[in-house]
Amino acid sequence: MSMINRTPFSLFSSHLDLAHQYWAALVKADDIVIDATCGNGLDTLALARFKPKRIYALDIQKSALDSAGELINKHLSAVDQEKIEWVLTSHVIFPSEILDNSVKLIVYNLGYLPKGDKSIVTKPETTLQSLENALKLITLGGCISLTCYPGHPEGAKEERDLLEYAAKLHPKEWSCCHHCWLNRNQSPSLLIIQKKM
Numbered sequence: 227m228s229m230i231n232r233t234p235f236s237l238f239s240s241h242l243d244l245a246h247q248y249w250a251a252l253v254k255a256d257d258i259v260i261d262a263t264c265g266n267g268l269d270t271l272a273l274a275r276f277k278p279k280r281i282y283a284l285d286i287q288k289s290a291l292d293s294a295g296e297l298i299n300k301h302l303s304a305v306d307q308e309k310i311e312w313v314l315t316s317h318v319i320f321p322s323e324i325l326d327n328s329v330k331l332i333v334y335n336l337g338y339l340p341k342g343d344k345s346i347v348t349k350p351e352t353t354l355q356s357l358e359n360a361l362k363l364i365t366l367g368g369c370i371s372l373t374c375y376p377g378h379p380e381g382a383k384e385e386r387d388l389l390e391y392a393a394k395l396h397p398k399e400w401s402c403c404h405h406c407w408l409n410r411n412q413s414p415s416l417l418i419i420q421k422k423m
């Protein structure tokens with residue numbers, strides 16, 4: 227008798243579902259990961275569930291880090307909470323203690339904080355600067371995951387600039403893949419950049 231499970235299922239329904247599948251495949255205990263746009267902490271929580279040894283959660287808004295802290299407090303044990311380092315900073319400058327080639331995954335969820343101040347938004351120039359710095363921190367086989375929101379003009383420019391930049395990375399050193407919905411209008415997309423082993 228065939229053991230194949232033929233129950234219909236949805237492989238992914240959003241760019242975040244897809245991102246989480248990459249993260250799950252990558253992150254192991256002992257890894258260092260960075261949430262470069264912590265916001266309300268949903269991505270930090272998703273990363274924490276993969277049990278890395280250290281998570282740096284960065285945001286320029288204290289209110290975002292506070293809200294993320296509350297979320298984490300509700301869902302994680304004290305031991306797991308201690309693995310998170312909250313950093314009130316722009317992701318242009320990563321904490322100096324993080325060494326080159328030491329981080330398994332850096333995630334960006336671009337745009338503005340849901341239910342927050344929409345004027346505080348990631349910017350194409352600073353996101354690109356941050357990405358340039360992030361490339362140095364990534365381990366061999368590690369990834370940078372960027373979710374882009376081209377539905378507003380600055381987000382569209384940010385996505386364009388990132389794609390242009392990623393397309394020029396040397397194919398011997400980097401694998402770059404852009405996932406976007408073909409049958410949804412101006413929907414979010416996912417750019418994954420992996421440092422080749």
Ligand SMILES: C[S@@+](CC[C@H](N)C(=O)[O-])C[C@H]1O[C@@H](n2cnc3c(N)ncnc32)[C@H](O)[C@@H]1O
Binds near residue numbers: 266286287336
């Ligand atoms: C779309 S939200 C992130 C959502 C979040 N990951 C979550 O799970 O709730 C984008 C966040 O990026 C932050 N941000 C904007 N510019 C930034 C910068 N230069 N450095 C770090 N964070 C920044 C905003 O304050 C905002 O909280």
